[in-house]
Amino acid sequence: MIRSNAETIPFNKASFVGNEQTYIAQAIANRHISGDGPFTRRVQAFLESDLGVGRVLLTTSCTHALEMSALLLDIEPGDEVILPSFTFVSTVNAFALRGAVPVFVDIRPDTLNIDENLLRAAITPRTKAIVVVHYAGVACEMDAICAIAGAANIPVIEDNAHGLFGSYRGRPLGSFGVLATQSFHETKNFTCGEGGALLLNDPQYIERAEILREKGTNRARFFRGQVDKYTWVDVGSSYVPSELLAAFLAAQFEGKSEVQAARAAIWNRYNEALAGWATQQNIQLPSVPAHCEQAYHMFYILLPSLSERTRFIEHLKERNINAVFHYVPLHSAPEAVRLNARGDCPVTQDVSERLVRLPFYRELTSIEQQRVIDAVKAFSTRLAA
Numbered sequence: 001m002i003r004s005n006a007e008t009i010p011f012n013k014a015s016f017v018g019n020e021q022t023y024i025a026q027a028i029a030n031r032h033i034s035g036d037g038p039f040t041r042r043v044q045a046f047l048e049s050d051l052g053v054g055r056v057l058l059t060t061s062c063t064h065a066l067e068m069s070a071l072l073l074d075i076e077p078g079d080e081v082i083l084p085s086f087t088f089v090s091t092v093n094a095f096a097l098r099g100a101v102p103v104f105v106d107i108r109p110d111t112l113n114i115d116e117n118l119l120r121a122a123i124t125p126r127t128k129a130i131v132v133v134h135y136a137g138v139a140c141e142m143d144a145i146c147a148i149a150g151a152a153n154i155p156v157i158e159d160n161a162h163g164l165f166g167s168y169r170g171r172p173l174g175s176f177g178v179l180a181t182q183s184f185h186e187t188k189n190f191t192c193g194e195g196g197a198l199l200l201n202d203p204q205y206i207e208r209a210e211i212l213r214e215k216g217t218n219r220a221r222f223f224r225g226q227v228d229k230y231t232w233v234d235v236g237s238s239y240v241p242s243e244l245l246a247a248f249l250a251a252q253f254e255g256k257s258e259v260q261a262a263r264a265a266i267w268n269r270y271n272e273a274l275a276g277w278a279t280q281q282n283i284q285l286p287s288v289p290a291h292c293e294q295a296y297h298m299f300y301i302l303l304p305s306l307s308e309r310t311r312f313i314e315h316l317k318e319r320n321i322n323a324v325f326h327y328v329p330l331h332s333a334p335e336a337v338r339l340n341a342r343g344d345c346p347v348t349q350d351v352s353e354r355l356v357r358l359p360f361y362r363e364l365t366s367i368e369q370q371r372v373i374d375a376v377k378a379f380s381t382r383l384a385a
């Protein structure tokens with residue numbers, strides 16, 4: 001076995017734009033380090049105007065924004081929620097916490113997004129929500145999805161953790177669903193370590209969202225002078241992030257264009273450099289429809305089989321390159337079985353065994369990326385043409 005002496009290229013690395021420390025120092029100097037101070041307002045206003053969303057509320061995570069969505073839609077035990085099986089556990093957990101029965105819909109083999117052609121058959125009189133995930137930051141087929149959901153009068157929620165600043169037919173992701181959620185976890189394009197946001201496109205949910213986020217109190221109205229004391233008016237929890245995190249995030253968003261341009265350049269270089277090799281080796285590269293402007297969240301490849309993938313990851317590891325796989329399908333997971341979840345997802349099962357994500361972060365240098373490309377191209381599948 002070859003063991004390289006080269007420095008390890010990680011799968012992900014947190015990267016900084018510039019003013020993170022300055023703004024955190026400013027938040028400390030402001031003596032406002034709890035939530036909803038000037039940095040929180042700045043970030044929320046930026047996202048509202050950039051995405052064309054009526055109201056944005058920063059939250060402690062995307063998971064918590066999803067939990068707020070389930071509360072806002074009054075999801076109750078026995079309600080059904082339609083969603084992909086090929087996603088992170090939080091997409092389903094937020095609804096399972098309210099007693100919902102997950103109904104899993106399989107993904108398209110090209111974009112790995114929920115297959116809109118299978119959606120109508122999954123709807124029943126108990127369906128309370130359809131949750132879509134723009135996998136890898138490439139939009140789901142929102143025209144078809146919104147038409148089907150609209151005809152059945154079922155709200156759509158976008159788990160937009162991958163899709164921030166991507167668009168579908170020119171319209172920003174996160175602006176389609178009645179609600180949408182963002183993640184600012186360290187692994188996402190823009191981060192504050194741990195954090196998220198709830199995007200509200202339907203004004204009917206705004207006031208209650210503020211209450212749920214503030215422990216079930218009308219504190220937001222009190223601060224606006226709309227009530228003379230604040231009190232317990234609903235259920236809720238503690239979903240407000242600290243100003244220290246908002247300050248960090250404000251600095252990150254100042255680099256929106258540079259960050260996205262750098263990630264686009266890395267993505268395009270992988271795509272161009274690996275195209276010939278992929279065809280020869282029976283390997284599938286990502287598919288981005290012409291009407292989708294992607295968010296450049298990740299670069300993945302699909303190996304021909306699970307055993308080839310295992311060999312491929314080991315091949316890169318021997319060269320000190322970390323590549324990872326995901327997602328373990330949700331529809332066949334122990335908790336799905338316990339909840340009597342429905343939905344057969346053969347494409348999800350197949351893809352989850354063959355997908356690998358290559359190192360992808362803004363500070364990946366061209367020398368490092370060349371090392372990854374060379375290592376990848378030195379791999380040959382047993383099915384090579």
Ligand SMILES: *Cc1c(COP(=O)(O)O)cnc(C)c1O
Binds near residue numbers: 060196
């Ligand atoms: C990262 C991620 C989440 C969870 O985000 P947190 O902010 O860590 O809670 C949810 N859904 C998807 C699709 C994700 O990629």
